[in-house]
Amino acid sequence: MSTTTTHHQDAVMDYDEALATFDPVMGLEVHVELHTNTKMFCGCPTEFGAEPNSQVCPVCLGLPGALPVVNEKAVESAIRIGLALNCEIASWCRFARKNYFYPDMPKNFQTSQYDEPIAFEGYLDVDLDDGTVYRVEIERAHMEEDTGKSLHIGGATGRIHGADHSLVDYNRAGIPLIEIVTKPLVGAGERAPEVARTYVAALRELLRALDVSDVKMEQGSMRCDANVSLRAKAGEPTSAEQLAVPLGTRTETKNVNSLRSVERAIRYEISRHAAVLAGGGSILQETRHWHEDTGVTTSGRVKSDADDYRYFPEPDLVPVAPSRELVDRLRGTLPEPPAERRKRLQNDWGYSDLEMRDVYNAGAAELIEQTVSAGASPSAARKWWLGEPSRRANAEATDLVSYAADLGFTPATVAELDSLVRSGRLNDSMAREVLGGVLDGEGGPTAVADARGLELKQDDGALEAAVDTVIAANPDVAAKIRDGKVAAAGALIGQVMKATKGQADAGKARELILGKLQ
């Protein structure tokens, strides 16, 4: 067996070797902050990034005597999420108090749900990278409130250990949260980390389509806790023999805050568990912290069965009992299921499977959709979004949507860029230059082109556009030219002359046609 030792002294086993010996099982808990106008149990605003402790009141500060009132909008969002995850919706359920002491929790209990979640027993089908579908079984989705945020001042790590003192910001306390918990995910084998990433990506897409959350992992409005355990390998991942093997001890890696981290953290934990187990050791049931920079997890709090939250039904709230009429009405507000939508979009846009997967992996589907409806062609929309913006988003370790939103770089901007090309003002390389300027914050496409003096001679521009149109309209002829039958160009030149009403220079047209096709 080959193991390497990290600077945290945890041994890890080579991933392939680990998978040859063990079968991984995962459980994913995703917390989603709803973007309701007000908090879960009071009227305070929920905006992100406000002055610390400026969005608080007696209720969310847990002042003596204050009482909660349920945010109906949050309940509706929870029901819509449940329905979109193919869950049953409880006709009657209660909140419960989860009791434990923590400085950023104002009441020292979290108002949550325990054995009566609002939604339960659902699933989400996710498309893996090779196009196969994995069904993620959902155990439950329940409503709760977020905690405040501790800021540890002093010390090197920003963690509580070694800090001089701590400050607490209660703006986040009481923000509505939905916790979505999967059943143990089995049968994924070596693809477990990929399943986790694609599930979280699909969930994010679904929640965005539902318009219930900002789902910004880097801002914490979507957070993933990943449970991993290994059991002895007994056959193919989905074989009856394998599924019969009891589950191993799990660890829970907290707050993994990007899609890439979800995949990496699970992969790391599989390798680490494997090294411990193969060395004859046993896994400690504990929480782990994921370190994005070093790519390892470190030990957090030891969990045990003695963890006792003393749950009991919240006596300050009345039960939530959504009527069938309400549930049916909310069902009517659900967006098109993402898988169906994806097929429809692919068909509409004429993308290949590979192109479509790239678009989804880049998280660009909505952006492209909006760009197309702003007037751009599907192929141009894909080309521009997956080019420089994606490269820069990657370099900044953020996702494309957040990157673009932060920059104010919108689908309309891309459509404007495309229209400059289509109108013949810019050619492809000029457009790339303009895009770079826009992303550097120099202004909109037209402004950047003006400022940089980028403009094809009007004639050339119109001619080039005509050539593009003729090529696109005659794929058979274009293919012949590509194969070297230069003589076939004559037919296209004739059409270009016709399209430009004889205004074009035929020699120039020939040069352009051959340039584009050879």
Add this chain to the structure above:
Amino acid sequence: MTDLPADLTRATAAVLGEALADKTISSVELTQAHLDRIAAVDGAVHSYLHVDPEGALAAARDVDGRRSTGETLGVLAGVPIAVKDVMATRGLPTTCGSKMLEGWIPPYDATVVAKLRAAGLPILGKTNMDEFAMGSSTEHSAYGPSRNPWDLTRIPGGSGGGSSSVLASFQAPLATGTDTGGSIRQPAAVTATVGTKPTYGGVSRYGLVALASSLDQAGPCGRTVLDTALLHAVMGGHDPMDSTSIAAPVPPVVEAARRADVSGLRVGVVKELGGQGYQAGVQERFDESVQLLVDLGAEVVEVSCPNFEYALAAYYLILPSEASSNLAKFDAMRYGMRVGPEGVEAPSAEQVMAATREAGFGPEVKRRIILGTYALSSGYYDAYYGSAQKVRTLIAQDFDAAFEQVDVLVSPTTPTTAFAFGDKLDDPMAMYLNDIATIPANLAGLPGMSLPAGLASEDGLPVGFQILAPAMQDDRLYAVGGALEGALTDRWGGPVLNGIPDLPTAPADRTGV
């Protein structure tokens, strides 16, 4: 012109309201009379934890000013009131009788307090109570007990002993209370005053520092049934800030108190709440009152509620369970007391929490937090909290069955008259038994009232008569209470409080606040 006594503090709130309305007196004059009375006698009684002369007089001036401009005001506008220290009062200390909240000044008003202010009742101050409303004697107040004006060596009841003793010593014509297991009714009983625990949800809990959320209910305290009804009407009604508040108008309590009619009413005497374990003089006064109701035209029958036997046990599981969670917020992080652990340099937040809770909570509070924490623990939940909730259902069913036969239920409010300080302090079970007759109404969420039934022959101390009614039929309490009060007052030739001994006057020694 109303018939006002020379000493305004002896008048009823109803009479004072009329005298204010016809401008015979001003609210400033009336409020000052009470502040003078407080200065004279509260040293002996220790009803108040905090007195607010400036605030009360400012509110009185405001009401007088509004009245002089011809503004139409409520019937209690200008009548001063004492507020139990469990209710959040903006700008006024709110300690709940605990060191834990010493110095805490709430930034907001409880809904009940906001309603009092809106109705123009000047707030004289905050009344003493057992710490976080845990107790039947005020001996568990961190600031020392209040005394029973009938006998200063005896308890004024609890937890609302501050409010009951305020009324019995004429330091306010009205007071607020909260009743989780009898904290309004038992103090009323042992001081010969009136107190009502409304239907659960009938009065907002917003701003009441919670003891046991599913049992707590704020209510009115007065010296007469009508005064109590007038205050009930001001305090009650739906509050969108309290999810458990009932969205319905306050039952017609004032009309019922004025009507004071029991003819044809079916009255059930609860078999399980009387007889063995009840002081002879208490039983005697109770039986006499029942006979008066018969004389007034009520039809009296005996009714059995077999599951009441388990009420006390269920109550002492549910209450500590909810309290253990409700009191978790007192952790020194955001308000109230904060102490560091001794001999620890740079203590952690957890160490500060633990040290503060050790220092800030009294023994009874700690006892109940520990009980509740245990009862909710996994593995014990079903046996304790779960079973207690089942008992609660059975008790509600007993009430349902009883109210199919009768319109109201009656019993003595407490098994005994006021006991002496220290008598039950070392025996929590004996203390808890004091609430045996009042607890069932809290478990079922039903309204209950205690009113004076006279003095026990063996010790000359007040006896309380309890009336219980179905949910949202609070007006029945006042109809029966008003009728009985009238008959008893006629028999005595005046209110029983007229016979209360004079108090020594002594300067107040108000600790802590």
